Amino acid sequence: MAIVVIQILNSLFYASVLFLIAAGLTLIFGVMRIVNLAHGSLYALGAYITAWLVGQAVAGGIPLGGLALFLLLPAGAIGVALIGAILEPSLLRPFYQRAEEYQLLVTFGLLLILEDAIRFLWGGLPLSADAVADTLPSVRVLGFLYPAYNFVVIGIGAVAALALWGLVYRTRFGVLLRATAQDRRMATALGLDVRRVYLFAFTIGCFIAGLGGAIVVPSQAAVLGMGIEALVLAFIVVVIGGMGSLKGALVGALIVSFVRTIGVQFFPEAELAFLFLLAGVVLIVRPTGLFGTA
Amino acid sequence: MEVETHALHGGTEECESKLRHYQKANLVYRDGSSATLCNLTAANLGRLTAILGGINMAYSEKRRDFLKGLGAGIGVAAGAAIAASGIVARVGPARAALPPKGNIPDTPFKTGHITFLTGPAAVLGEPSLKGHTLAAEEINAQGGLLGKRKIETDKTDEAAGVDGVVKEVRRMKLSENIDLLTGVISSGTSPALAPVAEELSFLTLLTDGCTDYVFDRADPHPKYVFRVTNIQSADGMTAGVATAQTWPHIKSIAHLHPDYAYGHNAFLHFNLVMQHVLPGTENVSVNWPKLGTTDFTPYITKIMAANPDLLFSSIWGGDYVAFYKQALRYGLFDKMKFASTIAFGINPSAIGKDHPEGLLVGCHANYYFTFPSADRWPANAGFVKRYFERWQEYPNFEAEGAYTALYALKTAVERANRLEGGWPSNDAIISQLEGLGLETPAGYLYISPENHQGYKDTVIGFSKNVPEYPFPILDPARVIYLPVRSISAPPGWPKPTSSDQEDTAAADWIRATWQVAQKA
Numbered sequence: 001m002a003i004v005v006i007q008i009l010n011s012l013f014y015a016s017v018l019f020l021i022a023a024g025l026t027l028i029f030g031v032m033r034i035v036n037l038a039h040g041s042l043y044a045l046g047a048y049i050t051a052w053l054v055g056q057a058v059a060g061g062i063p064l065g066g067l068a069l070f071l072l073l074p075a076g077a078i079g080v081a082l083i084g085a086i087l088e089p090s091l092l093r094p095f096y097q098r099a100e101e102y103q104l105l106v107t108f109g110l111l112l113i114l115e116d117a118i119r120f121l122w123g124g125l126p127l128s129a130d131a132v133a134d135t136l137p138s139v140r141v142l143g144f145l146y147p148a149y150n151f152v153v154i155g156i157g158a159v160a161a162l163a164l165w166g167l168v169y170r171t172r173f174g175v176l177l178r179a180t181a182q183d184r185r186m187a188t189a190l191g192l193d194v195r196r197v198y199l200f201a202f203t204i205g206c207f208i209a210g211l212g213g214a215i216v217v218p219s220q221a222a223v224l225g226m227g228i229e230a231l232v233l234a235f236i237v238v239v240i241g242g243m244g245s246l247k248g249a250l251v252g253a254l255i256v257s258f259v260r261t262i263g264v265q266f267f268p269e270a271e272l273a274f275l276f277l278l279a280g281v282v283l284i285v286r287p288t289g290l291f292g293t294a
Numbered sequence: 295m296e297v298e299t300h301a302l303h304g305g306t307e308e309c310e311s312k313l314r315h316y317q318k319a320n321l322v323y324r325d326g327s328s329a330t331l332c333n334l335t336a337a338n339l340g341r342l343t344a345i346l347g348g349i350n351m352a353y354s355e356k357r358r359d360f361l362k363g364l365g366a367g368i369g370v371a372a373g374a375a376i377a378a379s380g381i382v383a384r385v386g387p388a389r390a391a392l393p394p395k396g397n398i399p400d401t402p403f404k405t406g407h408i409t410f411l412t413g414p415a416a417v418l419g420e421p422s423l424k425g426h427t428l429a430a431e432e433i434n435a436q437g438g439l440l441g442k443r444k445i446e447t448d449k450t451d452e453a454a455g456v457d458g459v460v461k462e463v464r465r466m467k468l469s470e471n472i473d474l475l476t477g478v479i480s481s482g483t484s485p486a487l488a489p490v491a492e493e494l495s496f497l498t499l500l501t502d503g504c505t506d507y508v509f510d511r512a513d514p515h516p517k518y519v520f521r522v523t524n525i526q527s528a529d530g531m532t533a534g535v536a537t538a539q540t541w542p543h544i545k546s547i548a549h550l551h552p553d554y555a556y557g558h559n560a561f562l563h564f565n566l567v568m569q570h571v572l573p574g575t576e577n578v579s580v581n582w583p584k585l586g587t588t589d590f591t592p593y594i595t596k597i598m599a600a601n602p603d604l605l606f607s608s609i610w611g612g613d614y615v616a617f618y619k620q621a622l623r624y625g626l627f628d629k630m631k632f633a634s635t636i637a638f639g640i641n642p643s644a645i646g647k648d649h650p651e652g653l654l655v656g657c658h659a660n661y662y663f664t665f666p667s668a669d670r671w672p673a674n675a676g677f678v679k680r681y682f683e684r685w686q687e688y689p690n691f692e693a694e695g696a697y698t699a700l701y702a703l704k705t706a707v708e709r710a711n712r713l714e715g716g717w718p719s720n721d722a723i724i725s726q727l728e729g730l731g732l733e734t735p736a737g738y739l740y741i742s743p744e745n746h747q748g749y750k751d752t753v754i755g756f757s758k759n760v761p762e763y764p765f766p767i768l769d770p771a772r773v774i775y776l777p778v779r780s781i782s783a784p785p786g787w788p789k790p791t792s793s794d795q796e797d798t799a800a801a802d803w804i805r806a807t808w809q810v811a812q813k814a
Contacts, residue, residue, distance in 0.1 A: 003595060007596075013589075013591060119416060124416045124419070125644045126615040138625065144595075145625035219620060220616040221615045223588060224412075228413075228586070229584075268582055272584055
């Protein structure tokens with residue numbers, strides 16, 4: 001029984017991170033109709049920036065005690081958001097009028113550049129941000145040790161889901177976002193500054209991807225290739241949940257995470273095949289995904 | 295061998311006498327092929343010296359551990375004497391070469407170094423290229439090969455995938471006139487590359503990509519392809535023997551391996567060792583995370599629920615760093631013993647001081663930079679020092695392998711020049727690589743003429759924090775060396791015939807020659 005509880009917590013932890021990555025991917029696609037292949041690398045960038053900042057803070061001797069380190073988590077996300085705010089107008093904007101293949105090529109090129117930039121800046125060795133996770137102890141859950149930091153990650157995932165929902169469905173900006181997503185030409189005709197909407201959508205997408213990287217890195221480590229692994233899983237999430245749907249990203253992340261845990265527990269040799277099979281079935285039964293419309 | 299491993303837990307004196315016996319017994323191959331040792335032909339002379347050197351070194355290292363405090367100081371004097379006699383060459387820049395015979399062209403000698411420059415495996419690719427570069431710079435500082443031909447390097451990214459690398463190899467040979475291929479990390483790349491190199495008559499010194507499959511099946515009668523590092527089966531076996539020796543009372547074992555050739559190879563050979571050395575042990579949980587996994591939490595919980603005595607793992611690189619940090623906070627290491635083939639195979643500084651102590655952590659059964667220790671093995675002391683000065687970090691096994699490869703070439707070229715004069719032909723160089731004995735940073739290396747595979751004693755140890763380094767190292771007080779012939783099929787052992795492509799000659803050899811240990 002205790003094992004079931006811990007495995008559920010493990011799944012929620014993983015789902016939180018997956019949701020943050022997939023939500024950004026799906027938001028950018030929903031609004032801008034761009035499949036951002038570099039999205040996983042932006043997530044990795046968030047992890048690296050955070051780990052680097054934490055490393056600097058620890059080396060410099062942080063004055064406020066360990067909890068001040070938590071303030072560095074948003075810094076990683078903001079860093080990635082700033083990069084996004086530069087990338088959108090400079091790199092992506094010239095390609096909106098071109099065929100989709102060009103956009104794929106551009107974002108794939110960006111993926112390669114970001115992966116190399118990470119290696120160039122931080123080298124090949126894993127970068128850790130243990131100090132953040134270590135400010136909180138491991139607690140006992142039904143006799144098993146469980147890192148308290150993982151609860152923080154689950155909490156941040158839940159809050160981020162609520163905040164995104166509020167942004168999209170309860171604010172004026174959300175209305176503009178949805179209007180642009182539904183019909184870009186009509187939105188333009190009504191005097192909406194689509195360029196600004198695109199810029200904000202991309203920046204927000206980058207922010208939550210960076211946040212995903214920032215909160216996951218204290219419990220693991222920033223390693224080369226983490227972005228590619230995340231991208232593949234995020235795609236499975238949006239295929240299942242539906243491209244462009246925020247609700248789909250949340251449900252998809254939960255499904256992928258729980259199915260993976262079940263796979264690990266009972267079918268250790270076929271855990272990944274299981275996920276792809278699931279995505280395949282969804283594509284056949286509901287080609288737009290569970291909550292997709294397009 | 296099985297009986298002795300049990301006995302190694304006695305007191306100092308008991309262990310000492312057992313070790314003596316153990317070393318003696320192992321002078322003979324289990325299949326009786328020791329007879330070949332008496333054939334002192336030119337080819338066998340190199341082998342004999344390498345084996346004697348290896349025994350001497352392994353023995354003195356072990357003996358040193360056991361005799362620590364008694365002031366015993368048997369070093370590698372005999373080994374050094376062999377080296378001085380000129381049969382076994384020492385790697386490193388200090389050695390003065392004889393003047394070359396004949397006319398040597400001063401055109402550059404072009405090498406192609408294949409390694410991971412991008413992606414997660416770049417964590418191993420970087421040190422490989424650094425080791426290669428250091429050796430090339432040292433050799434070039436002395437004028438180049440035979441004092442004339444400077445070594446140039448053309449790098450290829452192994453992350454291009456098997457097809458990409460094979461295409462690149464063809465291009466290197468056919469349009470770039472590259473003289474030598476070195477490197478290769480992945481056991482997925484080497485089996486595809488070896489037959490192509492043979493077809494192109496492309497001299498190749500593999501420095502990893504160590505799957506048994508290369509010389510068992512993909513390239514069973516190699517001419518141009520060599521490998522200067524240990525074969526993969528030695529890795530799982532080293533961890534298995536060391537585990538049995540350290541924790542002979544374990545009953546239940548959990549496994550965590552990357553789901554590709556390397557993980558399966560480690561699983562196979564570790565299990566075979568267990569079945570023979572610690573019969574009755576049971577695998578209670580077997581797990582195959584994908585290479586590149588970063589979230590290990592469901593595996594950790596599952597393994598802890600299975601409550602094994604030991605967790606055995608071949609997770610490597612960044613995956614291992616992510617794993618141990620998560621396992622630490624779940625309290626996994628408090629609940630079970632831990633053994634690994636390659637946990638400390640990454641750059642030493644990548645492991646944090648938070649890493650638990652007393653875990654059995656391997657370095658791919660090849661090389662850890664603190665062994666053989668600096669005071670008794672100058673080839674290592676000098677290498678570590680020069681590597682640190684050049685790169686401000688400590689070398690791992692990939693760095694050592696790539697470094698050694700160029701010196702193996704240099705030695706063979708110099709000897710072939712004595713035979714032929716001028717720049718020697720590939721055939722002459724190959725004849726000198728076959729049976730070559732080399733005093734490398736990792737100890738004595740011997741390259742078998744039969745299967746072109748390098749053999750050196752394997753090393754594994756226990757994690758320990760020491761004040762001298764900002765990261766844990768292998769505990770200097772209790773490193774485990776295994777004589778490589780005790781854990782390798784003899785080079786001439788029949789190739790595997792099983793239709794299971796993961797089966798190896800080494801596995802057949804264990805099944806055929808190891809006895810199942812009896813309960814004492």
